[in-house]
Amino acid sequence: MNAGHRSARHLASRNGASICRSCREKTLSRKPYSTAAAATAADNTAGPASSSHIPPVTATAAQQAYQVRAGVVLSRPPLITRDLHPFEKAFFLYQRRLNERLALPFTRYFYVKKDTPADAEWKRKMKKRLTPARDIGTYNAYGNEGWNDEVLMGAQESEPEWQVERLLEDAEAAVSGGGIGGESGGAKGLQEGGQPAVPEVAAKAVVAEPVERPMPRVTEADKKGDLRSLDRLLQRTLYLLVKNKDGRWMFPDDQIVGKENLHQAAERVLIQAAGINMNTWVVGNAPIGHFSFNFPKPRPGLRQNVEELGGKTFFMKARIMAGQANLAENKLGFTDYKWLAKDEVEKAVTLRYWSNIKNMLAER
Amino acid sequence: MALRELPSKARSSIWRDVRPCLFSAKPCFNRKVSTSANHLEDLESSSSFSVPPPSEDIVKSYDPVAQSKIRENQLPPSRYQFRPPKYYRGPLHPHQPPPPSDPSSRLFQPGPFTLPRLQQTYESTIAPDLLTLSYAHFPPGYKAPPKQQRLRSWEGESPYFKNRPLRGPRGGDTLRLLTAPKTFRNIPKITGVTVHSMVPEAAHDSANLHVAGMIIQAITNVRVQTHKARSNVTQWSLRENTFVSVTAKVEREDAFHFLAKLIDIVLPRIKEWKGVKGSTGDSSGNLTFGLPPDAVALFPEIEVNYDMYPPRMIPGCHITVHSSATNDKDARLLLQSIGIPFYGKFVN
Known part of the structure; x- marks a missing residue:
């Protein structure tokens, strides 16, 4: 180990709290494995006294990780043309x-x-x-x-x-x-x-012979203010929001189970949250946005010897073709649902959630 | 060597110390449009829509026709009856034609007249879905591998190979279009439609061609162009230099209206129509399919006065949908998303 390395390690470890984790690990583990092995060999030949620098190969402490969750942004696209300026x-x-x-x-x-x-x-x-x-x-x-x-x-x-x-x-x-x-x-x-x-x-x-008139552009659901109806705001994209156990409005999401991928997880979440009475299409295999949060205290995870710090939700895009959400038999503990346009979503969710989801919602 | 690295290391570590406090101070001076509260408002606070309208009596008394009649001295016609020059005589000529956007220009085309529904659906629904479907993830720092030279060099001992222009690709002398990575800027979109109708009977009776022209014009809302046969083909009863076909090049608003009529009204009513063949396409994003004469008669413009057209003279037509996609796969995905079904083997 040369002088430059030693000083960089020293400086980094001195103010380790103020730099990000990935940078810190990058700085500290700059030593390639070959040199580590050489150092071990050298230490072994020198004697057992200096071998305390080498970290143990197996970690006994619980591994820290984040839950990976799949969320679904289920939307109903606009059904009619927009009002002109x-x-x-x-x-x-x-x-x-x-x-x-x-x-x-x-x-x-x-x-x-x-x-x-x-x-x-x-x-x-x-x-x-x-x-x-x-x-x-x-x-x-x-x-x-x-x-x-x-x-x-x-x-x-x-x-x-x-x-x-x-x-x-x-x-x-x-x-x-x-x-x-x-x-x-x-x-x-x-x-x-x-x-x-x-x-x-x-x-x-x-x-x-009366000529058939076009249907009105404002529906009864609009007049009544029925937020659960899919017939409201025909000119806008509507998004399905659900109320979770804590009373917060959010997109339906759940932890990924086993070896399922995001697409499969999104389909499962839709069925478990909003029932089978919906004809939906999960668009593509890539998420359109993500939201991460921390638990107040690390909690034990599903896998053994893993401690979960928080969750990271990856949102999949989905479209509803027919049907309606039904939370009667949902397994994820949601209590209520609404179909909201983008500006109404902003009022319903928390500020932090909104700052993470706003860029994946359509303006119209 | 290692000592020489020290100043840069120290500099970076000092910078690392200072950086957090700089970033905490960031919101004060690093202002962004998206973070400011009123970024959705207009740059100018006052608009003509917010200004109160003129009073009732001014509105009632305003009559432009009466005013022009009261005027004693009429404006000289040269002031408002401008006719642009018929021929362009070069940039130094004093009489220059107005730009094509000027209504007095000979090239001016009015429009748009509407905001088509299909265009709005494309912008609000189809384009975002296409982007989600065709997203390919590259981790940060990914660099695409450098492209190989697509033209081949001349290998061999011959002295004539020296400084010779590069050889074309194997299997043909044209280079295919390259497909760039998908971003929000290059989502495939419909750039136009060409409707083409060939009427070989026009060689005997030109009425066939006139009817074909009227029909294509009626269904596309575009003036048609006629074409002559380029060569003699006796099997198809084609004679050189006789008018045999008409085409209409449909763009922008007209293209959207035409496609919407086709998809919503005509195609669902064709009996036992399987869809567009999956092997269609010119491998650069333009797909073609044909309609038989009885399907052309299903267009609403033809149907309302079907009796006006001479019997058995309604032609079939070929429809080419031009898209900005650079391969047939993307173009097919676009057409499928606007509602055109495909069948059979897909060829890319």
């Missing part, structure tokens, strides 16, 4: 009107033959909205006032709900046009030409 709505309408100005005229006679009920319907609609597009409001792109394409304040043209209503109105009118075509209803509407003919036809159509 007001700027996006305005931008999309502006681009649609711009397109109407720049595009070639609609090839009307390819789609609508002359002197048919469909032709009368087409003329009636064009008179009303001045453009073939159904969802950009009353706007004449080819006229002298085509430049006037900005939406005035308070106008509803850029709202998706308004546009859906216009499309449905159009579909209803189409139904009525086909139905009344035989009895010259379309021609009558044209002759009158005024506004009153239009709502009359539309109202008739609603009675005759």
